[in-house]
Amino acid sequence: MSQNPIQWQAIESLPFAENCYVLYRCDGSDCVLVDPGTEPDKILTFLEKHRLTPEAVLNTHGHADHIAGNAVIKQRWPQTPLLIGRLDAPKLTDPQANLSAPFGLPLISPPADRVLDHGETVRLKTLELEVFHTPGHSRGHVVFLCRETDPWFVLGGDVLFAGGIGRFDFPDSNQQDLFRSIREVMFTWPDETLVLPGHGPPTTIGQEKRFNPFVGQTAQP
Numbered sequence: 001m002s003q004n005p006i007q008w009q010a011i012e013s014l015p016f017a018e019n020c021y022v023l024y025r026c027d028g029s030d031c032v033l034v035d036p037g038t039e040p041d042k043i044l045t046f047l048e049k050h051r052l053t054p055e056a057v058l059n060t061h062g063h064a065d066h067i068a069g070n071a072v073i074k075q076r077w078p079q080t081p082l083l084i085g086r087l088d089a090p091k092l093t094d095p096q097a098n099l100s101a102p103f104g105l106p107l108i109s110p111p112a113d114r115v116l117d118h119g120e121t122v123r124l125k126t127l128e129l130e131v132f133h134t135p136g137h138s139r140g141h142v143v144f145l146c147r148e149t150d151p152w153f154v155l156g157g158d159v160l161f162a163g164g165i166g167r168f169d170f171p172d173s174n175q176q177d178l179f180r181s182i183r184e185v186m187f188t189w190p191d192e193t194l195v196l197p198g199h200g201p202p203t204t205i206g207q208e209k210r211f212n213p214f215v216g217q218t219a220q221p
Contacts, residue, residue: 004149006127008196011046013037016065017199021155022046023126030055030125034144034155035198036069043069044076053077055124059084060157061138062091062109063170064100066198070109081113083122085133087140089115099170116142132185134159136178137166143186151192151204160186160195162203165214182208182215 009022020043024031031052036043047054054077059067062084070082070092084092091098095106116122118133122144129144137158144155158166160182168175186195191206210217 006146006149008153009046010196011037011039011042013039013042013065013068018065019196019198019200020069021196022052024050024052025126028126029053032056032058032124032126032129033069033073034058035060035066035157036073037065038068040069040072043073054080055126056080056122057082058122058129058144058155059088059092060143060155060198061085061141062088062098063138063158064095064098064103064105064107066157067092067098067109068100068107074110082110083114083116084112085131085140085142086115086117087133087135088138088142089140091138091140097171118142129155134181134185136168136174136176136181138170139172139174141166141181145189145193151194152189153194153196154186154189156186156195156197158198160203160208160212160215161197161200162195162207163212164200165212166198179215187215 010019018037020037021034033054089112092109095101100107116131120131122129132143134143168178193205195203
């Protein structure tokens, strides 16, 4: 957990070890949920324990493991808006596109209340987040950058991991787009920027620029 005014908590969901993030301030009762996963009861338990109410649900992209908890959150708090990148919004209600149908568990999320484009700012009571379109793992993938903390942090979804990168073998994935999103968008931020990825532990931009075996300085051309 961070020591900044804006706190974050990762809640992992099995079977894909996907990270949902709860963002909140210690002196408030509002929070923001990012990518509610396949075990939403864990999220509800955390929110009840800390007496938090979600003011928004953000999806970095529309794959099933990142949207599976949307319906439970919206059922509990119907007025909480659901936000996702414009090009991935159709995946919410399409089990083939969100990759749940191929696993034999077709999943449908509530539709988006707001679609997001590159360069927008999501202004909430809890915090402000800048939206960056980062295609490659998914056609409409976005990441959310917060500059209110020291260091900055980014909710990175499935673009950049600690020592890894997102898959690019899905129907609307593209390796060149993924590498470009990392190198031309994320790697332009300060080295100290904290990356909160969709899977695995946190890392920093500087760590991945230097040592990531796929896109870092040590990567093979």
